[in-house]
């Protein structure tokens with residue numbers, strides 16, 4: 344029986360998604376032979392790929408359910424789908440070429456329809472196959488500088504910026520980040536999920552370190568109160584679709600106005616996970632050294648290119664009068680870099696201790712190697728948080744990673 348779409352929301356099956364594409368989208372011909380597969384592997388949503396087997400034309404329908412896929416403990420407003428479609432529209436203008444094309448948003452079914460990027464690969468998956476993407480550092484820094492700096496009070500008219508702050512208030516998804524990134528990993532929270540061989544290390548080096556805990560408290564307030572830039576909000580390598588000459592950033596449903604370094608730090612941490620994966624899963628030899636070096640250099644380049652592009656765009660686009668005072672842009676950028684380092688550190692800790700893990704680490708089959716890999720992440724993470732005032736160059740980030748990896 345054909346699904347009749349009423350004025351009420353329901354979560355779709357693959358068959359419903361086909362019917363939806365046929366009757367609601369106006370994208371496919373009447374004669375189309377549509378098939379559908381649910382391909383989502385994230386923690387929150389359903390992702391349907393609908394293909395016309397005759398023409399090869401395809402689209403993605405992404406639907407927000409009322410609870411998270413990872414656990415129904417997380418009850419989430421499907422309004423996140425509106426946030427995602429609106430920010431993708433905006434980022435399409437701010438950073439052309441770096442986000443998928445949006446075809447539409449349906450506020451009743453809480454779904455959005457977008458370009459199918461099946462000729463790209465999820466970056467985390469590609470890095471786990473030890474692929475290299477030499478253009479990534481250039482692409483991601485253009486995307487980040489454009490989306491982050493162009494949405495600040497430095498560039499935007501202040502009342503317009505405040506309108507965006509209002510439009511992208513995202514309390515439920517922010518609460519997930521506040522809990523899962525800033526709070527739960529730093530105490531013995533029931534929801535944490537710690538690999539048994541790593542637990543003693545966490546107790547001794549993370550939970551017992553009062554100075555570290557104090558820094559996480561300061562950082563949580565910074566995350567909650569610094570409405571600096573319109574963030575992607577969850578910029579890990581699973582939110583990047585990539586191929587040799589193209590990078591597309593997807594899944595900005597955690598978007599809100601927060602500290603710019605939150606996005607940059609997430610990229611750095613997730614490349615570090617890939618580096619640690621290569622170190623602990625590849626055979627000793629040239630291929631492993633090359634992969635580790637490629638990832639280390641990518642991290643270094645991202646920081647240094649971000650700085651250069653940030654200053655350039657600032658000089659071209661700043662409209663705020665006081666932004667021109669001598670020394671101010673350097674002061675502002677140094678704060679973004681401090682946040683970058685701190686957030687990279689928090690992400691490195693929370694993906695090991697908290698509920699939401701990354702495949703880079705969980706797929707390390709040898710238990711001893713996995714525990715060693717996790718201790719590297721925690722050690723680098725803690726240093727990124729504690730030493731954040733002095734990490735101002737790409738080489739500083741790369742050095743801490745190198746020193747730690749070589750020690751385990």
Ligand code: SR1
Nearest residue numbers: 386411413417523577699
């Ligand atoms: C309940 S959601 C868990 C994690 O998945 C998302 O991708 C975010 O990273 C979030 O913290």
Ligand code: MG
Nearest residue numbers: 385577582594
């Ligand atoms: Mg996501």
